[in-house]
Structures are given as structure tokens and as C-alpha cells.
Amino acid sequence: MTEITPTATERPRLAALAEFWHYFSMNRGAVIGLVVFAILVIVALFAPWIAPYPADQQFRDALLLPPSWMEGGRSAYLLGTDPVGRDMLSRLIHGSRYSLAIGLVVVTVALSVGIVLGVLAGYFRGWVDVVIMRVMDIILAFPSLLLALVLVAIMGPGLFNAMLAIALVLQPHFARLVRAAVMAEAGKDYVTSARVAGAGHIRLMIKTILPNCVAPLIVQATLSFSNAILEAAALGFLGMGAQPPTPEWGTMLASAREFITRAPWVVTFPGLAILITVLAINLVGDGLRDALDPKLKRS
Amino acid sequence: MLRYILHKLALIVPTVIGITICSFAFIRLLPGDPILAMAGQHGVSPERYEILKEQFGFNMPIWQQYLSYVWNVLHGDFGISLATKRPVLTDFLALFPATIELALFAMLLAVALGIPAGIFAAVKRGSWFDQLTMGVALTGYSMPIFWWGLLLIIFFSGYLGWTPVSGRIAINFFFKPITGFMLVDTLLYGNWAAFVSAVRHLILPAVVLGTIPLAVIARQTRSAMLEVLGEDYVRTARAKGLSPSRVINIHALRNAMIPVVTTIGLQVGMLMAGAILTETIFSWPGIGKWMIESISKRDYVVVQSGLLLIALVVMAVNLIVDVLYAVINPRIRAR
Numbered sequence: 001m002t003e004i005t006p007t008a009t010e011r012p013r014l015a016a017l018a019e020f021w022h023y024f025s026m027n028r029g030a031v032i033g034l035v036v037f038a039i040l041v042i043v044a045l046f047a048p049w050i051a052p053y054p055a056d057q058q059f060r061d062a063l064l065l066p067p068s069w070m071e072g073g074r075s076a077y078l079l080g081t082d083p084v085g086r087d088m089l090s091r092l093i094h095g096s097r098y099s100l101a102i103g104l105v106v107v108t109v110a111l112s113v114g115i116v117l118g119v120l121a122g123y124f125r126g127w128v129d130v131v132i133m134r135v136m137d138i139i140l141a142f143p144s145l146l147l148a149l150v151l152v153a154i155m156g157p158g159l160f161n162a163m164l165a166i167a168l169v170l171q172p173h174f175a176r177l178v179r180a181a182v183m184a185e186a187g188k189d190y191v192t193s194a195r196v197a198g199a200g201h202i203r204l205m206i207k208t209i210l211p212n213c214v215a216p217l218i219v220q221a222t223l224s225f226s227n228a229i230l231e232a233a234a235l236g237f238l239g240m241g242a243q244p245p246t247p248e249w250g251t252m253l254a255s256a257r258e259f260i261t262r263a264p265w266v267v268t269f270p271g272l273a274i275l276i277t278v279l280a281i282n283l284v285g286d287g288l289r290d291a292l293d294p295k296l297k298r299s
Numbered sequence: 300m301l302r303y304i305l306h307k308l309a310l311i312v313p314t315v316i317g318i319t320i321c322s323f324a325f326i327r328l329l330p331g332d333p334i335l336a337m338a339g340q341h342g343v344s345p346e347r348y349e350i351l352k353e354q355f356g357f358n359m360p361i362w363q364q365y366l367s368y369v370w371n372v373l374h375g376d377f378g379i380s381l382a383t384k385r386p387v388l389t390d391f392l393a394l395f396p397a398t399i400e401l402a403l404f405a406m407l408l409a410v411a412l413g414i415p416a417g418i419f420a421a422v423k424r425g426s427w428f429d430q431l432t433m434g435v436a437l438t439g440y441s442m443p444i445f446w447w448g449l450l451l452i453i454f455f456s457g458y459l460g461w462t463p464v465s466g467r468i469a470i471n472f473f474f475k476p477i478t479g480f481m482l483v484d485t486l487l488y489g490n491w492a493a494f495v496s497a498v499r500h501l502i503l504p505a506v507v508l509g510t511i512p513l514a515v516i517a518r519q520t521r522s523a524m525l526e527v528l529g530e531d532y533v534r535t536a537r538a539k540g541l542s543p544s545r546v547i548n549i550h551a552l553r554n555a556m557i558p559v560v561t562t563i564g565l566q567v568g569m570l571m572a573g574a575i576l577t578e579t580i581f582s583w584p585g586i587g588k589w590m591i592e593s594i595s596k597r598d599y600v601v602v603q604s605g606l607l608l609i610a611l612v613v614m615a616v617n618l619i620v621d622v623l624y625a626v627i628n629p630r631i632r633a634r
Contacts, residue, residue, distance in 0.1 A: 267453065
């Protein structure tokens with residue numbers, strides 16, 4: 001085998017990146033989604049500096065104020081205030097931290113567990129494969145939200161437990177994907193040649209095969225990110241996720257429910273925030289899928 | 300065909316056993332003493348404690364507990380609800396039709412709108428209709444449906460006053476259920492006003508529950524159509540001089556429907572998850588609301604059996620879809 005000089009590998013990698021960006025940027029929706037997502041990340045990172053007030057500061061003289069452009073609204077509270085006089089905009093800004101953290105933690109946990117199980121099943125086959133995949137089938141047999149609810153009931157309500165439960169529920173999708181990709185790759189010549197060259201099991205699994213399964217994993221991770229945010233908000237809404245007074249968007253919706261006719265804005269904005277976030281991520285996901293899937297590429 | 304069905308059945312046996320283990324383990328995984336946990340802050344008298352312990356069989360070895368659990372389940376004994384004191388299966392069967400009715404109409408809506416929308420979007424690829432439909436579909440797919448439901452209530456029930464806010468039928472109508480399906484029952488009684496009331500109650504929940512399946516079906520139909528429209532046999536059909544509508548309806552559509560049918564089948568689990576949220580928002584007396592209430596009331600016998608029953612229903616429906624799929628597509632059977 002010939003030595004490959006670093007410059008020779010870097011150039012195709014850069015070219016691949018440029019090609020990826022070329023296809024990705026052709027999708028206008030995906031670019032918009034990416035921009036919105038980037039703004040959300042910035043908002044989440046700098047929330048305490050951007051938000052006009054702390055998330056839990058109450059203004060006793062400003063209960064249930066409508067947004068500033070509506071009659072009775074005040075310019076000090078741009079999106080109005082909630083039933084106990086907290087600024088909606090500030091709570092929403094702080095809430096972005098929770099949603100992005102939920103997505104990040106859930107995807108990291110689900111991805112790591114899914115990769116380990118999927119690689120083991122796809123690489124070793126036999127009974128390892130049978131046992132792992134049967135367990136995945138069992139998890140997938142339950143409606144995801146129901147299983148997450150029951151797991152939270154066992155572990156106790158709370159944001160952290162909700163994240164763990166959602167990660168567990170989403171993880172079989174990764175395991176299945178990785179297993180299929182590993183099985184497809186394992187028989188190919190480059191793997192055989194690496195094995196003949198003396199690569200051990202671990203090296204074959206992680207360094208040789210796994211990097212070639214990355215594309216579908218990226219797409220699945222993006223979709224799971226938005227799914228995790230939706231499910232965590234749903235759990236929060238049902239009172240089993242983040243607990244009040246946490247400014248998590250789903251939890252905010254739950255406590256706003258009784259004011260739905262009197263003060264529609266306390267219901268409207270948290271849900272809108274969830275929708276925009278999830279939509280932006282799904283737009284990016286669609287763009288990634290189109291850009292990474294060679295079947296759809298038009299030459 | 301019979302061999303195919305038996306093969307499919309054999310495949311799900313381990314999963315079914317796994318599901319029973321999960322629901323069996325649930326009560327035993329609860330932190331602390333399961334009986335005290337179920338009793339909640341009210342506590343439980345020592346006599347009642349012993350009775351419950353006997354009833355659940357917590358004094359037997361664990362494998363014996365599991366076997367007797369499975370034995371009971373196989374005989375249709377899913378335990379007694381702590382809250383209603385009725386057999387869980389009785390409550391489940393009484394509430395299940397409400398969920399089926401809701402889910403069926405949600406699915407009907409999703410299929411009736413999603414498939415034509417997907418076909419038109421594919422045929423007019425790149426047009427404003429295509430872009431609009433796919434934009435709306437992605438928005439629907441990203442929708443937090445619990446919020447969507449609240450918005451619809453604000454607008455249609457609060458602002459316009461067109462639809463009722465909750466329940467299955469106005470309270471001044473009372474029926475002894477015949478089939479459990481409100482729309483059918485009201486018609487069987489011949490009460491037109493009650494039927495109209497039931498329809499008005501059903502519309503918003505069905506729209507909310509159908510939103511995500513609708514989005515998924517529209518997107519799937521479009522991509523399946525696009526794939527088929529690029530195939531050689533479609534080009535051949537066009538080259539033969541067949542009319543565009545004949546090419547699309549006969550040659551393309553039939554083949555494009557195969558993956559769409561699979562997608563529809565896969566939505567059943569989604570519908571059950573969505574039913575939990577939809578039924579909670581609209582106070583729809585189905586099994587989704589029942590499960591949520593049982594979790595918050597710590598009626599863990601119901602949660603345990605509900606989990607098992609719902610999973611079994613989802614699996615059964617998926618199995619039926621698999622078999623139907625093999626009926627319409629002989630290529631699957633041959634494998």
C-alpha cells in the first residue's frame with residue numbers, strides 16, 4: 001500500500017464539502033432553516049444578555065398584559081405578560097436554551113447508544129444481532145409518547161428524566177440504521193483488505209466501517225433533534241416533563257391552558273416558538289437528506 | 300399465503316413476549332413499595348395492604364409472578380382498576396371505540412387530502428402548487444399538535460363559536476351505547492340532531508389528530524409518484540400516445556401507491572401517541588385520556604394493562620397491514 005500524503009486527502013475532503021454545500025445551498029428552504037437555527041443558537045447562548053428581564057421576575061402591576069401592539073399592551077413587555085406578571089418574551093428567550101439543550105442531550109445519548117448497539121449487531125451478526133434487534137423491536141412496538149410517559153412515571157417527572165426517556169425511545173432508529181449500514185459495508189472489498197492487513201475488530205468497526213455510514217446518521221440525527229424537542233414539549237404539556245416555573249415551552253403552554261379564551265397570547269407564543277424551531281430543523285434535515293443522498297442527486 | 304401469515308406471526312412472538320415482560324416489569328420498577336406507591340398520599344390500611352399484596356402475588360417468586368401474570372392475561376384478566384374498581388378490560392373495551400372513531404376519521408381525512416395533494420404536487424413538480432403543498436406539509440409535520448388543538452379551539456370554538464370545545468356529544472343527548480361509535484349509534488337511534496352534534500364534536504379532534512399523518516402521506520405520495528414517473532414503463536406509456544391522465548391514473552398511480560400503503564400502516568402507532576395529546580385537549584373519552592388520567596391518579600394497574608393492550612393493538616394492526624400489503628403486492632409474498 002502506498003503512503004498517502006496529507007494534502008492528497010485534504011483536497012478531496014474539501015471538494016466533497018464544497019460539493020455538499022453546492023447541493024445543500026440549492027435548496028432555498030434548507031438555507032432559510034439553517035439561518036433560523038443559527039439565530040436560535042445565538043439567542044440561546046446569549047439569553048441572559050438578550051432577554052429584557054430574568055425569566056422568573058414578576059411584575060405585580062402587569063398581570064396578563066397583551067402584546068405591546070394590542071390595546072392595553074405596554075412597550076416594556078413586547079409580547080405581553082403571563083398570569084403572574086412575567087415577561088413572555090424573556091421567558092421564551094430563556095426557553096430556547098431548554099429546547100436546544102433537550103435536542104442536543106437526547107440526540108447525543110440516542111446516537112451513542114444506537115451506534116454501539118447497531119455496530120455490534122451488524123458486525124457480529126448471529127445471536128448478538130438477534131438479541132439486540134429483538135429488544136429494539138419491543139421498544140418500537142410501543143407508541144413513542146406512551147412509552148416515554150410510562151418511563152417518566154417510573155423515574156419521576158422532571159426534565160432530565162424526560163430527556164432520558166425520549167433518548168431511549170428514539171435510540172432504536174439509530175441502532176437499526178447503523179446495523180443496516182454496517183451490514184451493507186462489511187462485505188465490501190475495502191473492509192476485507194483492512195482485515196487482511198491485520199486490523200482488529202475494534203479498528204474495523206470504528207475506523208474502517210463507521211465513517212462510511214455517517215450520511216444517513218446525520219439525517220436521522222437532525223430529524224431526531226426536532227422530534228426530541230416536540231416530545232419533550234408534549235411531556236412538559238402533560239405535566240411529566242420540565243416542571244413549572246421552568247420556562248420550557250411545553251410547560252409554559254400547560255400552565256397557560258386555562259387562560260386560552262381570556263389571554264390567547266400566552267398560549268400562542270410558546271407554541272409558535274416550538275413550531276418555528278422544529279420547522280427550521282426539519283427544513284435543514286430535508287436539505288441534508290437531498291444533499292447527502294446520492295440517489296436524488298441530479299448531475 | 301397461509302405460510303406467509305404464519306411466518307409473520309412467528310416473527311412477532313418474541314416481541315409479544317417482550318411486551319408482556321415490559322408491562323409486567325412496570326409495576327415492579329416503580330421506586331419504593333409498589334403498593335404504597337399506588338396508594339399515594341392517602342396511604343393504605345395494613346389489612347388492605349395484605350389483600351393487595353395477595354392480589355398482585357408479590358409474595359411469590361418473581362418467575363412465578365410472571366407466569367401467573369401471563370396466565371391471567373391469556374384468560375382476559377387484566378386486573379381491577381384501583382380507581383373505578385371495574386376490570387381494566389371492561390373499561391378498555393368501553394373507551395376503545397371512542398379512540399377508534401377518532402383515529403379512523405383522522406386517518407380518513409389524512410388519506411382523502413394527502414394522496415391527491417401529493418399526486419398533484421408530483422405531477423406539477425416545481426410549480427407554485429407543489430411548493431405551497433410541500434411547505435404546508437412540512438409545517439404540519441413539525442406541528443406541536445397539542446398547541447395546534449388549542450389554536451383551533453381559540454379560533455373555531457372561541458372566536459367563531461362553530462364547534463364545541465370538548466367531549467363527544469352535547470350533554471343533553473344520552474344514549475345507551477350499541478356499538479360504542481357515536482356516529483353509528485346516533486343514526487341507529489334515528490336521532491338526527493344527536494348525529495349532527497356528534498359530527499360537530501368530532502371535527503376539530505379529527506383535524507388535529509390527522510395533521511401529522513396528512514403531512515406524512517402527502518410527502519410520501521409525492522416522492523413515490525416522482526420516482527414512478529421517472530420509470531421506463533411510464534415513458535413507454537407516454538410514447539405509445541396514451542393520454543396524460545391515463546398514464547398518471549393507471550400506470551403511475553398504482554405503482555406509486557405501494558409505498559404509500561406501507562406509510563399509512565406505519566401511522567397507526569403515531570395515531571395512538573397523538574390520541575394521548577388530542578384526547579387530553581378535547582376531553583375526548585378514549586383510551587389516550589384514560590392512560591394519562593391513570594398515570595396522574597397512580598392507578599398503575601390500569602397503566603400496566605393499558606400499555607400491554609395498546610401495544611398489542613398496534614402490533615395486530617401492523618400485522619393486518621403487512622398481510623393486506625402481501626395481498627396487493629405478490630412480490631412480497633414470493634420472498
